[in-house]
Amino acid sequence: xxxxxxxxxxxxxxxxxxxxxxxxxxxxxxxxxxxxxxxxxxxxxxxxxxxxxxxxxxxxxxxxxxxxxxxxxxxxxxxxxxxxxxxxxxxxxxxxxxxxxxxxxxxxxxxxxxxxxxxxxxxxxxxxxxx
Amino acid sequence: xxxxxxxxxxxxxxxxxxxxxxxxxxxxxxxxxxxxxxxxxxxxxxxxxxxxxxxxxxxxxxxxxxxxxxxxxxxxxxxxxxxxxxxxxxxxxxxxxxxxxxxxxxxxxxxxxxx
Numbered sequence: 001x002x003x004x005x006x007x008x009x010x011x012x013x014x015x016x017x018x019x020x021x022x023x024x025x026x027x028x029x030x031x032x033x034x035x036x037x038x039x040x041x042x043x044x045x046x047x048x049x050x051x052x053x054x055x056x057x058x059x060x061x062x063x064x065x066x067x068x069x070x071x072x073x074x075x076x077x078x079x080x081x082x083x084x085x086x087x088x089x090x091x092x093x094x095x096x097x098x099x100x101x102x103x104x105x106x107x108x109x110x111x112x113x114x115x116x117x118x119x120x121x122x123x124x125x126x127x128x129x130x131x
Numbered sequence: 132x133x134x135x136x137x138x139x140x141x142x143x144x145x146x147x148x149x150x151x152x153x154x155x156x157x158x159x160x161x162x163x164x165x166x167x168x169x170x171x172x173x174x175x176x177x178x179x180x181x182x183x184x185x186x187x188x189x190x191x192x193x194x195x196x197x198x199x200x201x202x203x204x205x206x207x208x209x210x211x212x213x214x215x216x217x218x219x220x221x222x223x224x225x226x227x228x229x230x231x232x233x234x235x236x237x238x239x240x241x242x243x244x245x246x
Binding site for chain 1: 150153154156157159160161163170175178179182206208209212213215216217220222224225227228230231232233234235236237238239240241242243244245246
């Protein structure tokens with residue numbers, strides 16, 4: 001059976017934890033791309049086999065969700081759930097920033113405060129896991 | 132238009148189901164030894180199924196509801212995950228984790244209010 005190209009379980013606990021956190025970090029970026037693609041895909045969603053099979057944004061969105069799940073599982077294998085799960089909230093940060101840039105939504109104070117608080121929270125939790 | 136309490140109950144259900152999804156993914160993850168076949172284990176399958184189930188609840192919950200009301204509820208899944216992590220995996224729950232969690236809950240609520 002083919003093996004997955006992951007680095008062998010890192011030797012130091014700190015390096016392992018860092019690897020898990022980086023994997024979840026990647027998950028949030030991929031998850032954001034998946035959400036944006038699915039949003040685009042759902043805009044021309046029709047319950048018709050041909051339309052569904054040629055709805056590339058939707059298919060790509062689902063594929064990215066699949067990759068996302070694999071990365072999350074690999075992260076959870078070595079990391080603490082109580083550290084990794086809250087980090088997924090970074091997705092809100094990326095989606096908000098992407099909607100500023102991509103959808104030209106105007107920034108507002110609530111969103112900006114929220115984004116800063118989430119980033120601070122993730123830093124705090126990430127450090128909690130590295131002790 | 133779905134009544135607000137129905138939306139909130141659906142989103143609450145989504146957070147509980149989704150947080151259990153994460154618990155099963157973590158259980159299943161421990162069975163992975165590096166081979167592709169080891170991904171085909173029942174706990175991972177249950178975890179993925181719960182995640183999909185959660186997204187169905189979520190999709191119906193946010194349909195026709197104001198995101199500013201629903202978002203604070205969505206972030207509850209983090210609270211469940213912390214509790215389950217302590218109960219099922221005996222992970223330490225310390226002040227730093229709680230502080231981080233509070234910041235994230237606050238942040239997600241504010242992002243929701245801005246929508």
